[in-house]
Each structure stands twice: as structure tokens, then as C-alpha cells.
Amino acid sequence: MTAFDDIAPRLAAQAIELPSWAFGNAGTRFKVFGTPGTPRTVEEKISDAATVHRFTGLAPTVALHIPWDAVDDYAALSRHAADEGVALGTINSNTFQDEDYKFGSLTHTDAAVRRKAIDHHLQCLEIMEATGSRDLKIWLADGTNYAGQGDMRGRQDRLAESLAVIYSQLGMEQRLVLEYKFFEPAFYHTDVPDWGTAYTQVAALGERAVVCLDTGHHAPGTNIEFIVMQLLRLGKLGSFDFNSRNYADDDLIVGAADPFQLFRVMVEVVRGGGLDHESGVAFMLDQCHNVEEKIPGQIRSVLNVQEMTARALLLDRVALTAAQEAGDVLGAHQILMDAFYTDVRPALAAWRESRGLPADPMRAYAASGYQQRIADERVGGAQASWAS
Ligand code: AFD
Ligand code: MN
Numbered sequence: 001m002t003a004f005d006d007i008a009p010r011l012a013a014q015a016i017e018l019p020s021w022a023f024g025n026a027g028t029r030f031k032v033f034g035t036p037g038t039p040r041t042v043e044e045k046i047s048d049a050a051t052v053h054r055f056t057g058l059a060p061t062v063a064l065h066i067p068w069d070a071v072d073d074y075a076a077l078s079r080h081a082a083d084e085g086v087a088l089g090t091i092n093s094n095t096f097q098d099e100d101y102k103f104g105s106l107t108h109t110d111a112a113v114r115r116k117a118i119d120h121h122l123q124c125l126e127i128m129e130a131t132g133s134r135d136l137k138i139w140l141a142d143g144t145n146y147a148g149q150g151d152m153r154g155r156q157d158r159l160a161e162s163l164a165v166i167y168s169q170l171g172m173e174q175r176l177v178l179e180y181k182f183f184e185p186a187f188y189h190t191d192v193p194d195w196g197t198a199y200t201q202v203a204a205l206g207e208r209a210v211v212c213l214d215t216g217h218h219a220p221g222t223n224i225e226f227i228v229m230q231l232l233r234l235g236k237l238g239s240f241d242f243n244s245r246n247y248a249d250d251d252l253i254v255g256a257a258d259p260f261q262l263f264r265v266m267v268e269v270v271r272g273g274g275l276d277h278e279s280g281v282a283f284m285l286d287q288c289h290n291v292e293e294k295i296p297g298q299i300r301s302v303l304n305v306q307e308m309t310a311r312a313l314l315l316d317r318v319a320l321t322a323a324q325e326a327g328d329v330l331g332a333h334q335i336l337m338d339a340f341y342t343d344v345r346p347a348l349a350a351w352r353e354s355r356g357l358p359a360d361p362m363r364a365y366a367a368s369g370y371q372q373r374i375a376d377e378r379v380g381g382a383q384a385s386w387a388s
Pocket of ligand 2: 139286
């Protein structure tokens with residue numbers, strides 16, 4: 001039986017990247033609610049992300065979204081992040097908010113539009129040179145709303161050509177991370193709808209092209225942990241965008257809607273070597289919280305990932321394999337459930353204290369006064385939102 005002390009070193013190495021856009025206002029097409037203290041600038045977003053790291057020790061890097069987080073001086077922004085105790089991470093492109101991209105970006109029939117979208121990604125690569133980022137994350141809203149609206153095969157071919165141009169400009173230490181999503185904002189077909197398409201496209205590019213698995217981007221009932229297993233087995237799992245969903249791409253706190261699914265995902269991550277540094281797998285959050293406060297929402301999220309990772313690491317794999325090979329259906333299931341039902345919270349709390357962190361980060365943040373301070377200080381200016 002694995003004891004908590006045996007897994008602590010692996011937990012200590014865990015790093016979860018926060019999205020800058022999680023700290024701005026978010027909402028739905030019906031309403032975006034603001035809250036006092038919401039950042040107005042990317043610097044303030046980074047300060048809030050760093051606060052999550054300060055209370056949890058789990059979130060040392062912050063992903064940027066371009067052009068929302070565009071600045072004139074990325075070296076200065078990197079210094080600000082370092083002063084706050086974090087570093088800049090993944091650069092997320094955006095070809096879903098420009099009028100020219102109404103009918104597609106990298107897949108568009110007009111070569112000039114495709115060129116514009118490609119150039120945006122090349123600008124992101126230049127930013128990555130300044131920030132020292134490894135990953136260029138590409139999520140495309142490209143798709144159609146009606147049968148017959150577009151030639152799906154021609155779009156795949158143009159996508160492959162466009163991605164190849166971007167890939168050819170990657171630095172030797174950089175990666176192209178292609179994210180799939182089965183629908184929204186397109187409602188008939190999406191050009192990168194599933195892991196198979198993402199895999200096909202990145203496999204054609206080369207070894208530094210990998211797949212991002214956003215846990216909210218699957219049809220209901222999808223066995224997500226099977227995709228985790230397969231992409232790890234193929235060496236093409238580049239990153240996670242963690243969140244949880246009840247219905248679609250709800251972008252809720254990861255683990256909140258279905259902690260058992262998060263546990264099963266982490267079991268396959270551990271089994272497939274995804275937790276090892278050399279795997280290169282990045283663990284990012286991609287959440288936009290509409291009604292809950294942003295910073296505690298992110299703290300809850302990273303703690304959920306930590307808790308399910310701990311439970312997955314406690315799984316008795318020797319006993320499980322023996323039961324599986326013996327065809328002991330209920331015994332194997334029981335061994336997995338024993339790990340899932342292990343309440344690791346007391347051990348995690350004591351372990352945090354032993355490392356100079358608050359035993360209960362949520363309670364410590366609430367008592368810190370940070371929320372009230374930013375509400376008092378951040379008066380005026382335009383609060384950042386998902387679209388800026
Ligand atoms: C939206 C997309 C996708 C992407 C994110 C940041 O659905 O998940 O990763 O925006 O661009 O959530
Ligand atoms: Mn995502």
C-alpha cells in the first residue's frame with residue numbers, strides 16, 4: 001500500500017498553469033457580471049495569478065492570450081511576473097474575434113485571410129521569443145453552421161497547409177499545441193472537432209506539434225481518460241485545458257462537476273507517464289468563472305487537481321494489475337475505488353504546512369484581505385473581460 005510520504009515528492013513537482021483570462025470578467029451571451037477588484041491590465045491579472053501560487057505553491061506560470069494581453073515590452077512584463085513570483089507561460093493565439101475571420105481563419109477560402117491568420121501566429125512566435133515561452137496554443141473557432149456552407153475536405157487541406165507554414169517557423173525548443181473542440185461557436189461542424197483530427201493534423205507536422213485536451217470539449221458521455229491514454233501512448237498529449245462541465249463548454253471549476261472523472265483522468269496521466277517532467281505535458285486551467293470570485297475559484301481548481309492527483313498516485317497498481325490479469329472484475333474495480341475514496345485532505349494539509357504553505361489555502365486567502373485590497377485599489381479604468 002503506497003503511503004502519502006511516498007507520493008509527496010511527485011506532488012511537490014506538480015505545476016498547474018493559470019490562464020490570464022480567468023481573472024477578468026466572464027459571462028455568457030446573456031450577461032457578463034463584473035466584480036470589484038477585477039484586473040484592468042495584464043499586470044494586474046498576473047498579480048492575481050501569482051496570489052493563487054502564493055497560497056498554494058501549485059501555479060508558477062501564467063498563460064497569455066494575444067491580443068488581449070498584448071504589451072509593448074514583454075521583457076518588462078516578464079520582469080513583473082518574476083517580481084510577483086511567477087513566470088509567463090503558454091501563448092494562446094486568437095483568430096476568433098476579428099471581422100475577417102467570420103467565415104474562418106486558417107481554413108478560409110481567401111488566401112489573404114489565411115495569410116493574416118498565419119501572420120498572427122508568427123507574431124505570437126515572436127512574442128514567445130521575448131517571453132521564453134515553449135508552447136504556442138492554437139484553438140480555432142473555424143467551422144460552419146449549415147450543411148453545404150463549406151467544403152469540409154478543402155478546409156482540412158487548407159488547415160494543414162496553414163499549420164505547416166506556422167510550424168516551419170517554430171524555434172527548436174518551441175511547440176505547436178493544437179486544441180480541439182466538438183462545437184461552439186460553429187454549430188454544424190468544427191474544423192478541429194475531436195482528438196482524431198487534432199492528432200492527424202499534428203502528426204503531419206512533426207514531433208514538436210502536439211494536442212491540447214480541453215476537458216470541456218467533448219460530447220456528453222465521452223470517455224475522456226481513454227483519449228488521455230491514447231494521446232500519451234502516441235506521444236502527442238501536449239497539454240490539458242482543465243475545467244469541468246455539466247452541459248457544454250461550461251468552463252466551471254475543474255473537478256467540481258465530476259470529481260470521479262478528474263480522478264480517472266489523473267489515473268491515466270500517472271499510468272502513462274504524463275506526470276513525469278520529461279513527458280512535456282503541460283497542465284493548464286482554462287476556466288472563466290461567471291458568478292464566483294475569480295481568485296478563490298482558481299485556488300479551488302488547482303487544489304482539486306492536486307487532490308485527485310494524490311488519490312491517483314495512491315492507487316495500488318500492483319494489486320490492480322494482478323486483479324485485472326486474473327479477470328477479477330469486482331476486485332479490480334474495488335482497488336480503483338479504494339484509491340478514489342481515500343480522503344487525502346488531512347495529509348495534504350499537514351504536508352502544505354511542512355512546506356511553509358497554508359494548510360487550508362481557501363481559508364487563508366479569505367482571511368488575507370487581498371480581495372478587499374484590490375477592490376479598494378482598483379478603482380476606475382476598464383475591467384478586463386474575456387473579450388479583452
Ligand atoms: C475558449 C475556447 C478554448 C480556448 C480558450 C482560450 O473554447 O477552450 O482554449 O477559449 O483561447 O475557451
Ligand atoms: Mn481551452
